[in-house]
Amino acid sequence: MPETSDRGLAAPVTAGVVAAVVGFSSSFVVVLAGLVAVGxxxxxxxxxxxxxxxxxxxxxxxxxxxxxxPLALAWSTPGAALMVSTGAVTGGWPAAVGAFLVAGALIVLTGLVPRLGDxxxxxxxxxxxxMLAGVLLPLCVEPVVALADSPAEVAPVVLTWLxxxxxxxxxxxxxxxAVALLVVVVAAGDQVATGDLAxxxxxxxxxxxxxxxxGLALPLYVVTMASQNVPGVAVMAGLGWRVPWREAMSVTGLATIAASPFGGHAVNLAAITAAMTGGPDAGPxxxxxxIAPVTAAVSYLVIAAGCGVLTALVAAAPEGVVQSAAGLALLGVLAASLREALAEDEDRVPAVxxxxxxASGVTVLGVGAAFWALVTGLVVRAVLRTGVSDAPTPPAHRSPGRPARRGGRRAA
Structure with a gap:
């Protein structure tokens, strides 16, 4: 019996560790780039x-x-990419922190007020x-530009990925x-800051x-909800689990509020790593x-101890190396976003x-491009649909909050 029990624990524990390592390593450079971009x-x-x-x-x-x-959480990678494209906001870093806090408050309200989710x-x-694809596009171009400018440093990164x-x-x-960081260590040498790395x-x-x-709080909220929380619920439903919507939004929103004064931009439901912790990878x-997300939680606490070292390495990186790794990490998200953006004929022009x-990165009246992109899309869509009655909203477009508030272990 103990041997069988050990085997039963091995799969979820391993899945949790892998989910944490993959989730962190695949996007932490995007988070650092986004935070630096907003000040x-x-x-x-x-x-x-x-x-x-x-x-x-x-x-x-x-x-x-x-x-x-098996509810897995993550930071908002699309939100971090949004910050890179937004750049510095009026009021500097304190104003960006204020925007993070407001985004967290809106996430809490989404759980408490069903109409906001709707x-x-x-x-x-x-x-x-x-909107997300446009935000990601300039970042995904980085590997191409960097490869042309610094082929010796960037080629190993691209080849490893391929x-x-x-x-x-x-x-x-x-x-x-990992190859990008190795290139940084070799290229930077003694230039890596060796002060207090704790x-x-x-x-x-x-x-x-x-x-x-x-320009930041509202788009960050929309991107996080549309690209992380709603897909996260869909992934879990596909695996046979029902997300306790109200509590999940309250917990992730409060986590965002708590992290924001220290520079954290958004905590949300996971989508990709949710499949690792809630699917067959976590055991039969x-x-x-x-047990898998609990193990991932412990792993994240361990990983947090190395954030100072990783930040120092990223800061010492030659131009283009880390950006290339970040761009490669976002290609899959860009592909999925483009597929969904251009899937419907009637919405193709507004989406483009x-x-x-x-993708333009323009700032008008102090407000970044993501906000104006959504406004532009809605205006073009309204003009093209003037006089045309919309079809009923498909079930997939409805708020996941109403049917999921009851909680429960498995989907019906």
Whole structure:
């Protein structure tokens, strides 16, 4: 019996460790780039990374232990990409922190007020995906530019990604990032900062400006909901699990609020790693799969201890090396976003208009391109549909909040 029990624990524990390693390594450079882009120093960016690791670990441990459901959490990678494209906001880093806090408050309200979830779900899916694709496009171009400018440093990163994409797709991004960091160590040598590399939290008093709220907080909320929370519920439903919507939104929103003064931008439901912790990879015994996200939570706390070292390496990287790894990591998300953005004939032109504006990176009246992209897409869509009655909203577009609030272990 003990031997059988050990075997039963091995699968979810292994799945949890793998999910944490893959989830962190595949996107932490995007998070650091996003935090720096909106005004964080290296120390503040490292603090944000630590805060996100800790808060998502605590959140997923609470939800999984409480409901015995394999609920995995993550940071908002699309939100980080959005910050890269948005750049500095009026009011600087304190205003960005204020925007993070407001985004977290909106996520909490989404769980408490079903109509807010319905409002988010009413945003046409093609436009939400087109906005995300436009935000990601400049980042995904980075490997091409860097390869042309610095082939010796960037080629090993791209080749590693390409080979493992064929042989072991799950490890293609982590391995390419590991090669990128190796290139950094070789190229930078003694230039890597060797001061206090222990993880630390840097507190920033939030400040609020209208342009930061419109240009960062609102798009960050929309992107996180449309690209992380709603797909996260769909992934779990596909695996036979029902997400306790109200509590999940409350926990992730409060985790975002708690992380924001220390530089964390958004905590949300996981989508990709949710399949690792809630699916067959976590073992054949469904009753034990909740162990996987709990193990991932412990792993994230361990990983948090190394955030200072990783931030120092990224800061010392030659131009283009880490950006290339980040761009490669986002190609899959870009492909999925483009597929959904252009799937419907009637929304194709509004989606393309939305994508182009988002990719432009323009700032108008102090508000970033993501906000104007969504406005443009909605205006073009309204003009093209004037006098044409819309078909009923498909079930997939409805808020996941209403049917999921009851909680429960398995989907009906």
């Amino acid at each position: 964080a120093t290296a120390a503040q960016a490292a603090s944000g990374l630590v805060a996100l690791c800790v808060m998502q670990a605590l959140g997923m441990a609470w939800l999984s232990l409480r409901h015995r459901v 409002l988010v779900a009413s945003i046409p899916v093609p436009l939400a995906r087109a 080979v493992l994409l064929r042989l072991a797709p799950r490890w293609a991004v982590p391995a390419s990032l 993880p630390s939290l840097t507190l920033t008093t939030p400040h609020w400006t209208a342009s930061a709220l419109l 015994d469904r009753e034990r799969r909740w 208009a939305c994508l182009v504006v988002a």
